[in-house]
Amino acid sequence: MSLLVTGSIGIDTVKTPHGVRENCLGGSAVYFSMAASFFSPVRLIGVIGDDCPFDLAGVFAGKNVDLTGLEIRPHSKTFRWAGSYRDDMDDRTTDCLELNVLAEHPPTVPERFRDSKFVFLANTTPKLQLEMLGQIDEPLFVAADTMNCWIQNCRADLNVLLERIDCLIINEDEAKMLAADLNLIRAARKILDMGPSVVIIKKGESGSITCDAEGHQFILPAYPAADVTDPTGAGDSFAGAVLGYLAQTGKTDFDTLKIAVAYGTAAASFTISDFSLQGLTSITKNEIDKRLETLRKLTHF
Numbered sequence: 001m002s003l004l005v006t007g008s009i010g011i012d013t014v015k016t017p018h019g020v021r022e023n024c025l026g027g028s029a030v031y032f033s034m035a036a037s038f039f040s041p042v043r044l045i046g047v048i049g050d051d052c053p054f055d056l057a058g059v060f061a062g063k064n065v066d067l068t069g070l071e072i073r074p075h076s077k078t079f080r081w082a083g084s085y086r087d088d089m090d091d092r093t094t095d096c097l098e099l100n101v102l103a104e105h106p107p108t109v110p111e112r113f114r115d116s117k118f119v120f121l122a123n124t125t126p127k128l129q130l131e132m133l134g135q136i137d138e139p140l141f142v143a144a145d146t147m148n149c150w151i152q153n154c155r156a157d158l159n160v161l162l163e164r165i166d167c168l169i170i171n172e173d174e175a176k177m178l179a180a181d182l183n184l185i186r187a188a189r190k191i192l193d194m195g196p197s198v199v200i201i202k203k204g205e206s207g208s209i210t211c212d213a214e215g216h217q218f219i220l221p222a223y224p225a226a227d228v229t230d231p232t233g234a235g236d237s238f239a240g241a242v243l244g245y246l247a248q249t250g251k252t253d254f255d256t257l258k259i260a261v262a263y264g265t266a267a268a269s270f271t272i273s274d275f276s277l278q279g280l281t282s283i284t285k286n287e288i289d290k291r292l293e294t295l296r297k298l299t300h301f
Contacts, residue, residue, distance in 0.1 A: 001140070003247035004113055005032045006045035006132045007122025007236070008102060009070075011052070013082035014275060016089065018229045024276040025054050026081065028122035028145070031233035034277055035240030035267045037063040038285045040247040042240075043116060045069035045132065047107045049076035049100060059277070071107040076100065089228045090204050109135035118247040120239060121165070123147050126157035133164060141252050143167035143198075143243055145235070151178050163195035166252070169239050171202045184209055185217075200242070200261065202235055210261050216254045220261055220299065223269035223291055230275045234268040237280060241267035241288070259292075266291035 012026030029046045036042045041064040048056075050072060057067060077100035084093045106128050114137045121129040121144040129144055136142075142165045150158055151174060162168065168191060172184060178194075179187035184201055188211040191199045201209045205228075207221040242257075242264040249256055266288050273279040 001040075001117040001247050001250045002043065002113075002115065003036060003040045003118040003120075003243055004043040004045065004069075004109075004116035004136070005029050005036070005120045005122060005240070005243075006069075006107075006109075006129075007032060007120075007124065008079050009046040009048050009052070009056070010079040010081050011054075012080075012232065012276065013096070014230055014232050015082075015084040015095075016230050017085070017087050019275070021230070021275040023053065025059065026232060026276065027079065028233075028236040030056075030059075030277065031236035031271065031280075032120060032122060032240035032243075033060070033065045034063065034280045035237040035264075035271070036244030036247075037065050037240075038267070038288060039241065039244030039263070040064075040118075041066065042244070043069060043113045045107055045109055045113070047071040047073055047076075047101050047104075049078040050074050052078040066113075068110050069107060069113055073101055073104070076104065083232065085231065089231055092231070106131055117141070117250075118243055119143070120243050121145070121161075122236060122239075126150055126154050126161045129161055130157065130164070133161075141166050141243075141246060143169055143239065145169050145239065146174065146178075148174055148177055159194065162191075165196055167198040167200065168196045169200045169202065169235075169242070171204070171235065175199070175201045185211075198257065202238065204231075208238075208261060208265065210257060212254055212257075214254070218254070218258045218261060220258075220265060220295070223265055223295060224298070225269045225272060228272045229279075231272050232275075233277075234271045237271040238264035238268040240264075262292055262295050263288065265295060
């Protein structure tokens, strides 16, 4: 089934213990689309300035990613982010953030994209997420991401969003903040009471917790990656594979969701292996399948 993502396209500068990469391609919509395209056709909605140095058509050449929803805005500047990771690779500092075009009005969803059945609203202000969702006719399954800034400063809009989505995908610190509870299981239940029927809590190198409103729980460890070069985009790659698999199957039951989360875990393990998109662009779907089978063997007892 059709899968649409709306999110950022950015110019990143990343510093990790393994080196520095300046002015590389990043953004939530980019990582999501690349990971999701292994499973399903993707409709990308995003906006860049006319200063963007990347040929996105070339980046996604050979991938089933429809860029009809990409807007190049004259006289505007592309979103920029710079960040540094410490030795443990789990603690990140934002060194520079320039919203640029993301501070302007959101792009318009093309008419032929409005029938999308699976939708991912990548991290941006809840108000903009609601505006984008309002342009989709009858989605079957809507997932969204958020962050601590919006939880603290845009709670009223976020509460409205939570009532209109099916799935929230956030990290453990955000889950604790949103639920005002340090216990992740209780936090997940409280978030489910806010509206979503599914919550997926990402725990970095500790894996993930998935819970639904019917009481099902699924706890999966991270893929045992020995080499972590750059964690940037891992969460969006995770979400891309999750939604990509769901769109491929057209199902959203909990058993299907568990496989989707495992695929998300496998895809994210490739993202962290190199800078920018290189970890995802250098692999095939068969390699993701192999890591999924490894996860199955590691968690079977």
